[in-house]
Amino acid sequence: MTMVALIPARGGSKGIVGKNLALCGGRSLLDWTTEAALQSGVIDRTILSTDDDAIAEAGNGLGLEVPFRRPADLAGDQALMLDVMQHCLAALRNEGTDVEALVLLQPTSPFRRAHHVREAVQKFRARSAATLVSVVRVxxxxxxxxxxxxxxxxxxxxxxxxxxxxxxxxxxVSYGRNGPVVLIVRGDVLDSGMLYGSPTVAYEMDEIASIDIDTPEDLRLADHLMKTGYA
Structure with missing residues (x-):
């Protein structure tokens, strides 16, 4: 079965215009996430889901697969990630791919590295999980x-x-979802209309690795940490 990384990157971000291609530490947010997926050693295919031509072109240049374009109704502010993941799963099944799980890697987590993806997938498999979600200690x-x-x-x-x-x-000890930076969901869980199946297991990450880019201030902080070598 195929372990598929899904990188969702729509073009209509409003909080930070062009956020998915915004530079952080001299590289785009999309670039950081692509590297984490491709170098993890546990991902069979890495799919970019986008509605935007510029993002699709950038993704192709980074080595991502762009086998489809995300429809407009899944690219607006109100679109649910569950629907985006189900759309990708259906497209892959239509081409005959037997999907083990989708590994959701949002570009807004530039401090997620390949070893985080690798460790998360390894834990997902070792625990026979339905869902794995990354968390940070509160x-x-x-x-x-x-x-x-x-x-x-x-x-x-x-x-x-x-x-x-x-x-x-x-x-x-309490935990909060950190974005999530990594979310792994089995196909049958997505088929049931859920993101969190049973059992759901946690993958703990530290505060820096958990930084999620949502505002211009988040981006400036992340860029500073990158450029100063703090992270």
């Missing part, structure tokens, strides 16, 4: 027992009890 000050809410003008513990009674070391 800082202890943001875990549920450390949170407060305002009630009648006063701060009260979000979960009840008393805030500050739990030592940092004793707080429950």
């Amino acid at each position: 800082p202890h000050r943001f875990v549920p027992e450390a949170q407060m809410r305002e009630e009648d003008g006063k701060l009260v513990p979000y979960l009840g009890g008393q805030v500050g009674r739990t030592r940092r070391q004793d707080k429950e």
Whole structure:
């Protein structure tokens, strides 16, 4: 069966115009993600899903497959990633490809490297997972027992009890999806209309590797980290 990396890169980004081809550390966001997929050693095919001619041309130049164009109804602000993945899966099946899983690699994660993709796929297979999602550990000050809410003008513990009674070391470890930077989903899970099947397993990444480019400020930070050699 075929392990397929899917890189979704529509052309209509509004937060950062032309975001998927925006430069970060002297290379486009699309370039960083392409390198991670192609050098991972665990991906059989790497597919670019786009509606944009310039992105398609750039993808071809980087060594990506562009076997189809994403339809307009899947390229707008309201398009769901589930639908984009199902569209890719259907196109691959129509050409006779037996898909093991789709590995979603969004170009907005320039600090994802080949070893992250490789380790994620290895864990997905080792755990016989339906879905694998990359996560980042939530800082202890943001875990549920450390949170407060305002009630009648006063701060009260979000979960009840008393805030500050739990030592940092004793707080429950929590995780948040980091984009996700890597999302691996079996074909039958996508067929059922879901992204998260059972079992879903986590692949933990650090805070720098988890940086997701959503705003111009995110891009400037990532570019600075790249150029200063911090990451």
